[in-house]
Amino acid sequence: MNDFELQSKLKTVPLPERTEEYWEDFPARVRVELRRTAPREDLTEHGLPQFAWRLGASFACLVIGLFVLGQPLKAASNTIFKNERTIRCQLAELPHHLRVLMADEHGLHYLVAEKQ
Secondary structure, eight states: OOHHHHHHHHHHSOOOOOOHHHHHHHHHHHHHHHHHTOOOOOHHHHHHHHHHHHHHHHHHHHHHHHHHHHHHHHHHHHHHHHTHHHHHHHHHHHHHHEEEEEEETTEEEEEEOOOO
């Protein structure tokens, strides 16, 4: 069926009879139906910009956190590296200092003793 045949067939069908009250209430009913079936916003359209903003904000928080929290860690690591030789010597001597066993309520433990 082409457009011309469809138009001619539609023109031959009689219009349904409607009361005056129907035509007066018609605009209000259409508005109600439009509100009911209003298309909801598609979240995928707005999802990418929100994701980009959230990613940027979390990256900024990470950078700020590294700057703020990194300073004490940096100071501690600098202290360790400055005294690295002393720390290594003390750690190397630690097994020789562990000579005495100590018993208490938690069981047997090594007691770190000074050189005699």
